[in-house]
Amino acid sequence: MAGQRGKEPANYIARLSEWADAHLTLIRNISTGMAIAGVILLTKSVKLTTKFTNALEIPIEFIEKNVKLRGRLHQITEQGLEIEHVPIILPIISSLQRKWRTDGLLLVRLAGVALTPDGTVWLQKELKPSQMMWFQLLGRKDSMLDCLVVVSKGRFSSICLNEEILKQGLGRTVRVEGLSHESRIYWKLHKRLLQAELKAVKRSKGIWKEATFFEKLREHINNNKYVQKLKQFATWLRIRL
Structure with a gap:
């Protein structure tokens, strides 16, 4: 009996060793899976924290998923807003982010809106230099981004x-x-924009402001073909004299 009890620890260790050998492949697969998941997570983090300096650098999946990016306004032009992309900062890869900091601005257009010259002036007055903003990617054409x-x-x-x-x-x-016209987000966004435009129409604001009688009369006179010919003759006469 004493000899059998003395063999119990050895048998226990042998069984434990057999179990470890049998499950070694499973353990390795789990470790490999965790490593792959870590790489994927890091890759996604790198994309989210990359500073984009050109519209063509932005991954197509960002645009397809309508990702929101953060940026700092630099300038407003007739073409759109020039924005410096400001990526999210993560402590674990902040050293990499410092290496990615390069010059370059993204050209952003207000999606679904045809700006008037007065609209550009309004933006220049309302927005402050270096103002932070969020822009949601909806489309890309060459180097232009269409965004909310x-x-x-x-x-x-x-x-x-x-x-x-x-x-x-x-x-x-x-x-x-x-x-796409068939996408849900298109009709949802288009409805929002039409409702906003309708408010301006009801209040007769901006381009929807109804002209006064004298404004209409002046426009009619200026567009009259006889008046235009008279102006042309007066210009010709000044040049001759």
Whole structure:
């Protein structure tokens, strides 16, 4: 009996060794899976924290999934907003991010909006230099990004520039470039923009402001073909004299 009890520890160790050998492949597979998942997670983090300096650098899946990016305004031009992309900072890869900091601005257009010249002036007055904003990717054409742009207006409020421009009557709704007419987000967004434009129409704001009698009369006179010929003759006469 004593000899049998002395063999129990050895038998236990042998059984434990057999179990480990039998499950070694499973353990290795689990470890490999965790490593692969870690690589995938790191790759996604790298994409999210990469600083994009050109529209063509942005992965197509970002645009297809309508990802929101953060940026700092640099300039407003007739073509759109020039924005410096400000990526999310993660401590574990902050050293890599410092290496990615290069010059380059993204050209962003207000999706679904045809700006008037007064609309561009309004943006230049309302937006501050270096103002932070969020822009949701909806489409890309060459180096131009079509986006929904949101800016903060105080601590607890924000406005969508696309809608605000239409509410002020400083633009018209147009087709949202980059989105399929059959997609749910297209009709949802188009409805929002049309509702914003309707508010300007009801209030006769901006381009929807009805002209006065004298304004209509002046426009009619200026467009009259006889008046135009008279102006041309007067110009010709000044040159001759």
